[in-house]
Amino acid sequence: MKNIIKLVVLVLLFTACDDMFDPALENNRGLDAMYNEPTYAQGILANAYILLPYSSAPQSDVATDDAVTNDNDNDYLAMATGSWTASTNPMSQWQGRRNAIQYINLFLANTDEVVWSKEEVINTMYNDRLKGEAYALRAVQMLALLKAHGGWTAGGELLGVPIVTEPETAESDFNLPRNTFQECINQIIADANTAMDLLPLDFGDISDGEIPSKYQSLGVTNAGDYNRVNGNHMRGRITGRIIEAVRAQAALLAASPAYNAGTTVSWEDAANFAADVLDRVGGPNGLATDGHTWYANISQIEGLASGVTPPEIIWRGDIGQNNDLETDNFPPSLYGNGRVNPTQNLVDAFPTVDGYPITDPASNYDPEDPYANRDPRLNDYIVVNGSTQGPNSEVIVTGIYADDKDGINQENGRSTRTGYYLRKLLRYDCNPNPEFDTEQKHYAARIRYTEIFLAYAEAANEAWGPTGNGGNSYSAYDVIKAIRERAGIGLENGDAYLESVKGDKDAMRELIRNERRIELCFENHRFWDLRRWNVANLNETARGIRIEDANGTYTLVDVESRNYADYMYYGPVPYGELQKWSNLEQNAGW
Known part of the structure; x- marks a missing residue:
């Protein structure tokens, strides 16, 4: 290619x-x-x-309740704060x-x-x-x-x-x-x-005994002939496995609340299309043990042969050697521009390590020590006050009590607006310092198995309830349990919160959506998910945390108001196209 x-x-x-x-x-x-x-x-x-x-950068996330950007010229910031029109549309x-x-x-x-x-x-x-x-x-x-x-x-x-x-x-x-x-x-x-x-399901060299029957019937007896067309050198191109996953994505979209009144695609259809993909890896038992940190599995990334995907990835982009994401998103003290700032809204979505939402009295969440005993994915994905980042594990202080450029609104145009920095997608061993300018390998995860597992859980819960399986060998509950166990959630108490909601379809729906939010954060899913769910979060004010002193005086702050009209749950047909072609009809409101 x-x-x-x-x-x-x-x-x-x-x-x-x-x-x-x-x-x-x-x-x-x-x-x-x-x-x-x-x-x-x-x-x-x-x-x-x-x-x-597809994009390797978290672009659309800054237009959601998960993140903001400190780049005042960012098109997605403009879109989220009231400048989205049929003529000016970064999502087009x-x-x-x-x-x-x-x-x-x-x-x-x-x-x-x-x-x-x-x-x-x-x-x-x-x-x-x-x-x-x-x-x-x-x-x-x-x-x-x-x-x-x-x-x-x-x-x-x-x-x-x-x-x-x-x-x-x-x-x-x-x-x-x-x-x-x-x-x-x-x-x-x-x-x-x-x-x-x-x-083929996957590209790769095969032996004579593995030649597909349709080509054997045409007279292909030498695997070398087949491998010449579909062998290892074709890895990286789209395959049967990948397009099965795309079909599952399409069915989930059509079955979602924003669209299902106008389609014939059912939740059962969406669940079964996802199961077609997941059955090939053995269902929840095939969930990659380190899949939630795919971007930081350094030895795995370094060892990837051309076109080969790790167990978590269905389709990936090419591997590039750079430090672009780190230059954009490391804190200023590490020579970064701190562009994508996770919100307090997202931080609050991470449960405690025992699995309870932090709003649940059973969680033992301590607002005076808010990052203790939390879901391990919080530290995997977000740099919080006092955590470390960079090739030398520097401590990052986002509070205003230190004379430090990384504090909230401290470094003009480069520091965090929310009190948090991005960790997900970044490699700690990159160094944007011009003296070193250390680059490392990265790739974009176009489709992950975890995304399809979550699609199955969402659709199966709607179709058959939390523990029903519709004839498949696993349920929404089974999938969510496996995802949370992988993350280290509820290991000491048997995930009591999950057990408490497995008989409640509505509560399970909220848990599934929250797990999807966490697992897929900063991978350009949140904006589309909020719209297809048709939920109010699209207009939720982005919040941050102001930390006054080293002892932890925490003050919630509003960072950025969202300004989406109700009709913006559906994007526009470009205005210029409507001007040219009279037969095109615009979506309502635009």
């Missing part, structure tokens, strides 16, 4: 330099050139990978996703004509795999579009986006109406199912 991307760049550079030649060259190549140039054909599909809708996916879908459709319309190999059976395997990737990538891109722009119109109809499955040309009708949300979900699931029929 890297080589293909390099080729695309070189072609673009060459095309940009046609004035070097006399007479000038026409460098606009026709699509038929791809038929005998497989690399050119793959370059078209490569654009759909380049345009994947319209252009990027539709561009990617155009490349995918171009590829699908021509791939059957490409000579991938002069050996017929090898040609078939190449074509199957690449078509499978294309259908899978179209489902990924469509799902991102639907999350960002699907919504209810003023007329009470739940609409998605225009479905386009053929390449658009100068003669195409671009004035297309939006399809219904249900039609878009149907398209995503259909593309996912087609992709699963064409793709």
Whole structure:
């Protein structure tokens, strides 16, 4: 894939330099050139990978109750505080996703004509795999579009986006109406199912006895031929396992409270699609023991071969050697800019180590010693006053009592606004100090197994209650118990709080949502979750803590008011598109 991307760049550079030649060259190549140039054909599909809708940075979290930013020019800050419009929308996916879908459709319309190999059976395997990737990538891109722009119109109809499955040309009708949300979900699931029929579950070298029967029937007897197409060197591309997870994500979205009145997707459907993914790793018993600290499992990260994923990860991005996240988010004393500041709202969501919410009298939570006996994930994910950070384990003081640049609102534009700094996603062994500028390996976790476990728990609880399983071998309760045990919660008391709510669907729902908030924090899930749940937290004021002295005088402070209107639970169709195309209908309120 890297080589293909390099080729695309070189072609673009060459095309940009046609004035070097006399007479000038026409460098606009026709699509038929791809038929005998497989690399050119793959370059078209490569654009759909380049345009994947994933980020390695916690961008949208600062527009939620989980975090704020100290960057006054941040687009998400502006969005959350009242400047979100159909013309100014940092959450928009319209252009990027539709561009990617155009490349995918171009590829699908021509791939059957490409000579991938002069050996017929090898040609078939190449074509199957690449078509499978294309259908899978179209489902990924469509799902991102639907999350960002699907919504209810003023007329009470739940609409998605225009479905386009053929390449658009100068003669195409671009004035297309939006399809219904249900039609878009149907398209995503259909593309996912087609992709699963064409793709291997995972890429990797196999032996002669492991050749899939469909290729054995075509005469493939040598595993080397199969490995040439689907072997280890293909790891990192989208697979059958990945697209199964995407299908589960789509079903969860459609079954959620914000959308389910306009779809036919049930909670049972969402739970069963998630179970398809989880059964492959043995259900809750397959939950990776160190999965909640995937970003900090240094020996594991350092040992990852090209395209290989650790047990927690279903799909990851490329590994990059840098300290960008640390430069952005370390405290000022460690040469960072302290950009993402976790809120007191999020800190309060972490239970005590025995599993009780801190608001429960049984928790023994001490407001005068608020970070003692807490969920271990609090220290894994957030730098609190007096904890350590950085390559030399420096103590970080966020209170105002010390003459220190890390205190709340101490260092102009770089210190925390909430009394907390980010730890999750960062490696302590990076050093942004210009004297050292130590970089380390990082990768983006595009889809984690924990996300799908939580999707199953949410859907199974709604479908069958906390302990029902609908014919699967595990329940919502089983999943949440495994996740909390992994985190070190309730080990001394048998997780008495979980036991107390396992007969109460509503209480279990709140616990599942809270576990999802904690486990997936700073991974760009919270904004979308609050909207699909249609809950009031979207407008919750972001709070922080002011620590007056070393003995711990704690004062809660309001840091940033949110200014979301009710209609903003559904994102807008871009205003510019509505100006161009009369058949597009806007979501209500925009």
